[in-house]
Amino acid sequence: MRPVMEVASDMGLDPEAVIPQGRFKAKVQLDAVRQGRPRGKLVLVTGMTPTRAGEGKTTTTVGLTQAMGHLGHQVIATLREPSLGPIFGIKGGGTGTGKATVEPQDEINIHFTGDAHAVGSAHNLLAALTDNAAQRGTVPGLTPEGVTWRRVTDVEDRALRTIVTGLGGPNNAPVRETGFDIVTASEVMAILALSAGLADLRERLSRTVVGLSGDGRPVTADDVGAVGSMMSLLRYAIQPNLVQTAEGQPVLIHTGPFGNIAHGCSSVVADRLALGYADYVITEAGFGADLGFEKFMHIKARSSSLEPSAVVLVATVRAVKMHGGVRLRDLDTPNEEAVERGMSNVDHLVRMVRSFGLPIVVAINRFPSDTPGEIAAVRARAEAAGARAAVESRVVVEGGEGGVDLAKAVVEAASGDAPKVSYMYPLEASIQDKVLALAQRV
Amino acid sequence: MRPVMEVASDMGLDPEAVIPQGRFKAKVQLDAVRQGRPRGKLVLVTGMTPTRAGEGKTTTTVGLTQAMGHLGHQVIATLREPSLGPIFGIKGGGTGTGKATVEPQDEINIHFTGDAHAVGSAHNLLAALTDNAAQRGTVPGLTPEGVTWRRVTDVEDRALRTIVTGLGGPNNAPVRETGFDIVTASEVMAILALSAGLADLRERLSRTVVGLSGDGRPVTADDVGAVGSMMSLLRYAIQPNLVQTAEGQPVLIHTGPFGNIAHGCSSVVADRLALGYADYVITEAGFGADLGFEKFMHIKARSSSLEPSAVVLVATVRAVKMHGGVRLRDLDTPNEEAVERGMSNVDHLVRMVRSFGLPIVVAINRFPSDTPGEIAAVRARAEAAGARAAVESRVVVEGGEGGVDLAKAVVEAASGDAPKVSYMYPLEASIQDKVLALAQRV
Amino acid sequence: MRPVMEVASDMGLDPEAVIPQGRFKAKVQLDAVRQGRPRGKLVLVTGMTPTRAGEGKTTTTVGLTQAMGHLGHQVIATLREPSLGPIFGIKGGGTGTGKATVEPQDEINIHFTGDAHAVGSAHNLLAALTDNAAQRGTVPGLTPEGVTWRRVTDVEDRALRTIVTGLGGPNNAPVRETGFDIVTASEVMAILALSAGLADLRERLSRTVVGLSGDGRPVTADDVGAVGSMMSLLRYAIQPNLVQTAEGQPVLIHTGPFGNIAHGCSSVVADRLALGYADYVITEAGFGADLGFEKFMHIKARSSSLEPSAVVLVATVRAVKMHGGVRLRDLDTPNEEAVERGMSNVDHLVRMVRSFGLPIVVAINRFPSDTPGEIAAVRARAEAAGARAAVESRVVVEGGEGGVDLAKAVVEAASGDAPKVSYMYPLEASIQDKVLALAQRV
């Protein structure tokens, strides 16, 4: 690994803005974000509808970044923080595979730079202050029954999902039925991911609803007086974290929002920071393309002017075959018919991306068991559906070199003027119209 | 502030062993601990029995360190991590006052280097795995009723003190009455503070009791298979954290154990590290001298061979007057009679320290309202009780320069051969004999 | 009202077997039940599928009893105990209307002879003993998690539906998520209703399942040693309660089982007792005919040899119109078309009863707003569907005299040899076959 200060320096960051966290991680101060028209182009990596066969979205994102570097482009990847599986010994889930990884893996997977802890503390401080306010009656109309804000934990703990708090007498009150969610599902995490800066973060936290008063009026974090303390707890968590690929390209890993309310992507500030220093910023959408791509476009891109210049859809022959009806244990057996059947999922996703007006490249993440016939079938169908190209990616085995073809196709797709994005519904549409539009197109 | 790498370098640390955490904090790897006979002498700072008047133990520790530096001694302070008051906006509680502070204060007070978060995650992971084991019956004889391990939180939250977990059906079970303590009271924090290294930490964690089986046999963290994951979470938390005084002397802040089971001091590894690089290591005992000094000697010093060469007892005229019966609002009024009455507390503590065979210096932490007569009365009585000296300390207003007299007295007291410590009871005494001995002497 | 001892004496009971409970209620000892072939014929009263318009099943049962007496027949009604609405001030729900009532209404509705209290005590004693056994480990394999037995209350109390018990430390344990049901839904009530006598009651109680051991084996009331105490609590509750109609005919009101597990009828012992002393015993099925008639036949009649000689289906023009789509507020408007549409419900029920091989009479419970045309339509359709007769009943306004036509039709229908009942499925059928058969026919 290269020292993180060297990675920062090559990337063009003012060393004053880079705060080392160990030798290989650093926080980047928000004043390093460049204002005005971004220098770089955003490439969004998304995946097929997930199956148990896996598809390798993060791995392809990292490998494409390495390949771009190989071609001499100034490139930065922006990824979300992995969630907590690693604590129980599952390695590498969120940091790539084989020769396409982000480093230092074990530090990224456990604690990292403490952002998730900060989110948890801020979330739970708000819970404590809200319960206090409800118990003491300091917010007019707010009673314990009206509180909706739950707590979060960074450990998967089934016994905390539904609990009763406040037992042991009035000093410990209020007695309430409530529970803990996992910290990645915290609304504070979602807010952190979308905030443009400290002022925006404070504004969004202030509006966070923690309960309803007796007459149905929302009670906010501001009403219970929690915002100042939450800001103290989050002031460093809003700074993007700088690490590197296994081949030394800069990677910003920042925020890991999950759950229903979240878009599942890395942060807006990380993308903006990256776009000021690189020609290409490779980022990854959460979930599968049907859900995650749409959330990226409508929740993140639209509100933050972070529209992609090209989209990469990651597919594997194995996942295509699984969509074609093959069982997990039979995936190693060549089966072109199943590929043909399963490609309907890729077809659909390619068309959906194109309906936004965006160019799309299909990355075929190569597995040893794939046959040339199967690969060819995927490529043919993908291109027939409207993909600019469908290209094999061998980054797991070969690292950046194995992604050169893919990188070239992506550069080609992203060339020319920025695409004019066609959203599914106008921003001011009613909820009903939005849902209708989504149902028809996704 | 000086860059932390510079502080580390002046202190004599190999830069390879110093891991920066931002510009002004660093972790020090355990291989930097020097083996063999320590170079330095340990000075233990303790205080009067606490009153609401305060006495300034941390401030005196820091100011004495600065003063030692002023005199040209190689000196390091070792302090415990402040607990969580600061999150709610109370500044400086654990980092000194005026010109005698540890820096960077706000980063030390909020999150610091994440050690408390790591302790909380490890503690709560053990809770989750214990509940799982009890629910699934994987540890013979362990049922949910037998579990005694609670959970911890880093936010003061009354509603979590007593809770019922596991509601909502068998998937979320076990239903148990349990609760959360504050993370500083975690037994994992106490273990971290006493561990000599990673192997010792693993050994102590393995033995941690999480419940009783039906036949009364203790069930341990090892039995529920939690130790490996806990070690992953704690591997960096066991490294001492390096910061500095406002005048640039190195300070190691590490672990903050509180509660009944804990000794309330900074860690054994921090003291050992410091003693290898400095002539004088100034450390602070938790609580008041009656409780904290005794805990330091019997729990920490004895088991870790960290015996002090001298003891400093911090007193203030105000606290002495409060012990003499003066109310808080009347402390500014001169009252030598109350000083005489209140000095019985100082007398008692000086004699107790001397009964261990240790030289003691009384530091009179100067306040503007103190009169020369009051100061003189404290000094006379303290010396009559057996203190080597009783010296004014003006470090709050003057920084290290205001502590030069104190530093000289301490150097004088600590000179000569290491004192032969006389413990209150033999290590192998029964619990009853220990309690009896303590009651008679403390 | 006639003194209850006089009612008993007219009915032919040995005064030694009658235990007065106040002046107008009495318990009848079980040795008064006559063995051998019953003297009387059982007439089962059931109703249309319930609507908010009401249909008057209990009122018709009571009025028919009064009318039978008017005609000089020896007759006894057997009814279930009303449940607890009356406590909150709703009068007469379970004791008839107008001139067709059971007396003394207010004593029947509140406490009655204490049977429901006895059931509640027995049920809750079993709960306490089960929790004790689970906590102390006296039944091998039974842990608190395995307990399925809940508690009951005789007061509608939403806050007790889901509770956590056993808080406040190990003395009060076990901590469990459980709750209270209303006492009429107690399995002990259902058992009491079906028991043939004390020995049978003891046998059924012994088999009651209170939980599962760790290996899935059922744990019973016998296993936790509760049966003897439960029998002490229930020894008088198993004796039928004697009261009278407003016109003096004997009525046995005994047990009031409701809820999923129960058949919803009065007790087996009350029916048997009555059949030994009367020519006609008029009894009422719970719920509507679709559910309640079927439950009566398959759960009660079949296992207890209490097969009816005739069935009365209570209908009202208003309920028929409601089934025909008329809103509640429009029921007073004549609407023969709606009657035609709504009669599909009566048609269906008449055919179902006849598929059991039983003669059926439809009782049209007359309301002031009914028009002759509507009445005629109901009668025509009912007879076309296979009813022996469809007869107006005016018992609400006229008492027994208003039911004379109905009584005559019922006597006619019940004359001749006992019908040969054709059940829907053989007793030994599998659960699946039973469900299938029911779905096809009901």
Add this chain to the structure above:
Amino acid sequence: MRPVMEVASDMGLDPEAVIPQGRFKAKVQLDAVRQGRPRGKLVLVTGMTPTRAGEGKTTTTVGLTQAMGHLGHQVIATLREPSLGPIFGIKGGGTGTGKATVEPQDEINIHFTGDAHAVGSAHNLLAALTDNAAQRGTVPGLTPEGVTWRRVTDVEDRALRTIVTGLGGPNNAPVRETGFDIVTASEVMAILALSAGLADLRERLSRTVVGLSGDGRPVTADDVGAVGSMMSLLRYAIQPNLVQTAEGQPVLIHTGPFGNIAHGCSSVVADRLALGYADYVITEAGFGADLGFEKFMHIKARSSSLEPSAVVLVATVRAVKMHGGVRLRDLDTPNEEAVERGMSNVDHLVRMVRSFGLPIVVAINRFPSDTPGEIAAVRARAEAAGARAAVESRVVVEGGEGGVDLAKAVVEAASGDAPKVSYMYPLEASIQDKVLALAQRV
């Protein structure tokens, strides 16, 4: 046993006022209570400070009643209802021993006439209505946190002592930490025991406090609209229950209040009823004389003008010896010294009763192991302390005949003018003065 109607008739009750409950129990209507100056004299039976040796208070009360009958006096005993031990198989606890019993024992011990069930239903109905009101906000200022009213059960059930109610969502709310007490400790039971009639009962129920509003104002059963329904549930429970001794004298058993708030005696209406029909009414105070006698005098006698004409203090040689330091297993060994020591308890109680201005007779409840010397010692000391007489009672073995000497002594003590009672404190004394006075005298 004599038919209860015969007992009632001999006692002089109008048969119209007697409502049979089975053959051997009856309720007596309140209009049978005679107004004006009572005919009879009240004799209060109390006991030594309780030990595990037992003293036989109820047995002596019953035996004295039988002996009074033997002497030809018109006599009635008034006792409280036994509490619920019998349900678990402990016989006879509250109904006497040997030949001095109240009959029918087993019916008295289980359910009796349902009064405790009625109290439980009324108590729990109030709980349900209070929770409803708190949840719906129908009583201004009453929130779930303000509710103090708990629930009751007639089964000893440790797991219900502390519970959380209202789980499972807002429909079941409010979520509260509360619990169940045993029904004898119900405040409704205490109210029933003290009420002079239906109007007084209604008035007392109305004032019952169920919680506090936010501003500290008490919220009552009247505020939550529960009083009407509670009256319906309690209308028969307020009628005294008539049974008989083993020798046929009438006994009124009515109400069984226990716990801190209760006086532990039978009801005011039972005493008043009895005093109108008998020359002597023998009643029993709850607890030991120190607590129970004082409660009888200050709570019951004073407020209800039910002042005793004489007091009987029940003592046994065994209990005296236990107060003298003898262990339970050594009580059969003669030990006059221990008797002398233990008599300090009897001395004290005799003096306390006399300080009220009341004549006192000590009844020595004879055991086979008592020696003449021990008996003599008790007698001498008791008379020296101021008892009118100390007389052997052999009612356990001989029935009424064995109590003739005692009865004669009681008649003698109760002869002459009614004693002028001297209370410990004026009715209008402050709480502090009352406590002070009690501490000095009891």
